[in-house]
Amino acid sequence: MEGTSRPITISSSLSSKVALNAPRRSLVQRTHSPKVRPNGNGEALSVEKTWQGAAATAAMGGGPCSPMAIGTPTGAVTATTPSTLQSCTPKTSFAAKGMRAKLLPPTVAGVEEASERLRSGKLLAFPTETVYGLGANALIESAVVSIFTCKGRPMTDPLIIHIPDAASALKCVEFAEGAAGEEISEGRAVFERLTEVFWPGALTIVAKAKKHIPLKVSAGTGFVGVRCPSHPLAQRILAACGVPVAAPSANRFGHVSPTKAAHVMNDLGMSDIAVMNGEDKRELFAVPTCEIGIESTVVKINDETREVIVLRRGAITQRELEEVMKGVSGRGQGEGVFQKVIEWKVVVVNTHEEMKGEGEEDGDGRVIKKRRKIENTEVVNGEGHIAPGQLLTHYAPDGMDCFLVRPNKLKTNNELDRLKHKVQELDVEGATGGACVVIDFNGALARCGLGEGSQGVVGYKDLSKKGIVKEAAKNLFAFLRWSEELRGVAGRVLIADLAVVKDSDEVAGISDRCFRSASGKVIELS
Structure with missing residues (x-):
């Protein structure tokens, strides 16, 4: 369902303005109205979030998993007025009244x-x-349905089955028979090679x-993803339960994926x-969780195209x-039969079709409106997606409009440092007075005037100050x-768009998550 749009004006230091249409997320955006009052000196403001009760719950989609049902936030966030707004430390927390979920020790x-x-068919969140x-x-249909119900996940978005080893996976998926003289099919040989190298x-x-x-x-497609996770706690649980476990990420559908138990709660x-x-x-399996930080790579073995x-x-x-x-x-x-070399290709499905909007020249700099369309790459008989993670809006923070910002088209730090165009002011209509939160990578946005302490920036974090992609991936969802x-x-x-700052195959996964968290809205500074 598409939400309504409202114009957002982006203003550069040279007063060039381009309006972007930012869709409201009517089902995932938390509804709140800030109450603002002077703190005594006429400049600092105390902002208290007031939740809108039943109306807000309805806007969120309601239900027992809605965050609106968890309780009201306590504490206040204090900041200066928009004209002098600098960094501030958030102090919001949730009351745990009425929690039904049970924490288990490792x-x-x-x-x-x-x-x-x-x-027994009950739900378990695990790292x-x-x-x-x-x-x-995964073998009890009612248990599978309860996953969709709990998350608010559409039935067209498939689940991944988690198993402790490759032998268990072969009880869930099957491959064609081998051709004459072959013990196994090429598809089965590819499966064995991939699991040998990458599993767990x-x-x-x-x-x-x-x-x-x-x-x-x-999701009605007849195809299913299987994965053998490497975390020792997940391995222990999967081996002990003795059943295949269907499991998407343990968050509300469309929200940011969880990397801590507190996020799940x-x-x-x-x-x-x-x-x-x-x-x-303190406990037995005290091993760091979610060290990778983003979801698994998903591949499909296609016997027909040998891909x-x-x-x-x-x-x-x-x-x-x-x-x-x-x-x-x-x-x-048979004995002495040769082993033939299998020549298959690795093909990446391009789900992003980029379409540039009109740009407005502004002396040394330019702000270009862009939008992208997500193509539905593999849908079987119109029933469901062949794999999860295909939707345009995903990994989205509640109550915030996200934008993917491309510092420029230059590749080196020296070239970035020589940028003449500095973005010094962001004007957004509404109670926030143009304030924004910046999630940077390797200081790229800070060098464009969007760093900690910059005017209009009330919160700043760098995914990796040293430009390390693995560190950035680990931090993304928490940030x-x-x-x-x-x-x-x-x-x-x-x-920050990592694909611009660091041109590497390594950043493709995290860049995809950033793009979808922004629902495909891109700002390019050049």
């Missing part, structure tokens, strides 16, 4: 309770090396689902779920997949959730 007893919940997942027994790890492999897998897991704490607390360092198709970018890159595919060979039948704490003080989040 102990032997905790793992056993978690496993029993999964076997992996990527993000927290919301799991249920952040790779999801989509193949034809076996008949006993409920169609609701695959904030989103789904009113639901009847258990949450394995991976951040409890490994990348459906969702992640930590495992196209280049790594191509290197592994060079060493794939089939197995013949997007942090930006929500400043809503009511700031109206927008500006995110």
